[in-house]
Amino acid sequence: MGIKTETLLPLGKLDPGLAAPEEPLDLAQVPSQAGVTDALGYHTLLMEETKDDPFAVLAVAAMATQRVHIGTSVSIAFARSPYVTAMSAWTLQKLSGGRFELGLGSQVRGHIRRRFGLDWHPPGPWMRDYVGAIRAIWHSWQSGTALAFSSRHYRLDLNVPLFTPAPIEHPHIPIQVAAVNPYMCGVAAEVADGVRLHPVCSARYIRDVLQPVIAAKRSPSLSFEVCLKPLIATAANEGALMQRMETARQRLAFYVSTPAYRLPFAHAGLADLAEELAALSKAQRWSEMAARISDDVLHEWVVVATYAQLASAIEARYGELLDRIEVSIPVAQPQDHEILADIVAQLHG
Numbered sequence: 001m002g003i004k005t006e007t008l009l010p011l012g013k014l015d016p017g018l019a020a021p022e023e024p025l026d027l028a029q030v031p032s033q034a035g036v037t038d039a040l041g042y043h044t045l046l047m048e049e050t051k052d053d054p055f056a057v058l059a060v061a062a063m064a065t066q067r068v069h070i071g072t073s074v075s076i077a078f079a080r081s082p083y084v085t086a087m088s089a090w091t092l093q094k095l096s097g098g099r100f101e102l103g104l105g106s107q108v109r110g111h112i113r114r115r116f117g118l119d120w121h122p123p124g125p126w127m128r129d130y131v132g133a134i135r136a137i138w139h140s141w142q143s144g145t146a147l148a149f150s151s152r153h154y155r156l157d158l159n160v161p162l163f164t165p166a167p168i169e170h171p172h173i174p175i176q177v178a179a180v181n182p183y184m185c186g187v188a189a190e191v192a193d194g195v196r197l198h199p200v201c202s203a204r205y206i207r208d209v210l211q212p213v214i215a216a217k218r219s220p221s222l223s224f225e226v227c228l229k230p231l232i233a234t235a236a237n238e239g240a241l242m243q244r245m246e247t248a249r250q251r252l253a254f255y256v257s258t259p260a261y262r263l264p265f266a267h268a269g270l271a272d273l274a275e276e277l278a279a280l281s282k283a284q285r286w287s288e289m290a291a292r293i294s295d296d297v298l299h300e301w302v303v304v305a306t307y308a309q310l311a312s313a314i315e316a317r318y319g320e321l322l323d324r325i326e327v328s329i330p331v332a333q334p335q336d337h338e339i340l341a342d343i344v345a346q347l348h349g
Contacts, residue, residue: 002349003314004043004324006227008073009057011037012331012340025052031064036331038065040341041348043324044101046073055088062096071101073229073326074178074196078106078126079116082133082154089134089173090141090165098170103196104131105178108260121153124183129153131175131191140164142171176227181263182213189217194225194323199251200261201228202268202301206321209267225323231302234310234329236339241306246290248302253289255301257281268300307339311346 010025011033037045045061045068047054054072061070070092077085085102092100106123113120129151136149136156141164149156177188178196188195201210206226218224231252233244255261256270257277265274273292280289298304305313307329314325325347329340 003319003322003347004225005041005344005347006044006046006071006073006229006324006326007037007042007328008046008048008326009033009061012328012336025057027052027057027060030057030060034061034064034068034070036337038068040337041344042068043348044069044071046071046103046326048073049075049105055092058092058100059095062092062099065096065099067099069099069101070096071176072103074103074105074176076107076111076116077104077130078112078118078121078123082130083137083156086134086137086141087165090138090168093170093173094168101174101176102134103176103178104192105196106184124187126153127177127184128187128191131177134175135191138171138173142167176225179210180261182209185210186213186217189214189224193223194227197226197228198261199229199231199301200255200264202264203317203321204300205264205267209264211321226321227324227326228318228322229326230314230318232310232327233302233304234307236307238306241304245298245302245304248304249290249293249298252298252301253277253293254281256293257289268297270297273297307343311343314347 009030034045045065047057049072054075058070058072075085089100089102104127106127109120112118130153132151133149133154133156137147139145140147140159144167147156147159174193176194176196177184177192178198179185179188180198180200185195195214197206197210214224214226231248233241233248235241235244256265256274257280259278262274265271277289277292303310303313303317314327318325327343327347329336329343331337331340
């Protein structure tokens with residue numbers, strides 16, 4: 001099939017339903033779980049920035065693996081200076097022997113202002129400058145030349161030997177930018193090595209809206225990877241699959257209600273549904289939201305399949321659209337590892 005597979009720590013994590021709180025990551029299990037991911041044949045092991053520092057966790061994963069790439073999915077760019085992010089990535093690239101990938105996300109205005117306590121700027125132009133600044137910093141470290149980067153958001157021109165890292169064996173660190181809307185997708189195509197799409201990006205939305213933007217902004221001679229974390233409802237049998245479908249319906253209802261994700265749903269003619277669910281969300285009428293998601297809407301956004309059919313279902317929907325896909329199943333017993341390894345192998349082709 002030829003789609004690279006990715007998975008999140010903890011291994012076997014599934015996108016929870018709205019009412020299901022996310023379990024904290026057991027840091028003591030990171031080395032063993034990373035080692036299992038390596039053995040299963042995944043291309044990339046990812047760490048989100050939610051309750052733990054992704055760079056610190058990935059440092060542990062890097063030391064416990066030999067082959068699998070490691071990456072952030074995603075780290076919050078605007079919560080850090082480009083220099084701080086550049087150094088974290090540089091260190092992880094050294095630790096992993098060239099296997100690190102930097103995924104960057106912008107985060108919404110309220111979080112930047114009220115959680116991180118920083119000023120807010122329009123995210124598209126800011127991200128373009130941010131990635132440019134990181135690349136300029138890396139270039140100065142690797143080449144030993146003066147740092148000279150100037151843009152609307154950053155002026156960087158100070159190198160001090162005490163604080164300047166040495167060149168490394170693998171200086172190219174891939175950067176992927178998270179995007180939902182066409183503008184940020186275009187920024188990713190201009191300045192990054194790939195784009196990380198949100199689950200709200202359906203196959204139709206990717207094909208109709210985002211692919212033309214990438215084609216217009218990216219030179220065909222330059223490699224560029226489209227990565228997606230889709231909503232997946234999967235289980236060993238049909239009975240358990242029905243329960244997973246309802247969990248996915250809850251999650252999808254939450255996404256439809258979120259104003260920041262409005263465009264993909266409006267493109268599918270669901271603008272009125274999005275307004276209705278947004279009103280229910282504001283009223284905290286959570287239990288009513290999932291019932292508004294029809295089976296047709298569910299199946300457009302959610303890959304629904306048993307374990308045996310999951311790889312073929314993903315290929316049928318995304319085979320011509322994606323370069324990477326995030327996929328997993330719960331892994332509670334040894335046979336689960338065998339099933340997951342087979343799914344991974346089928347997708348890699």
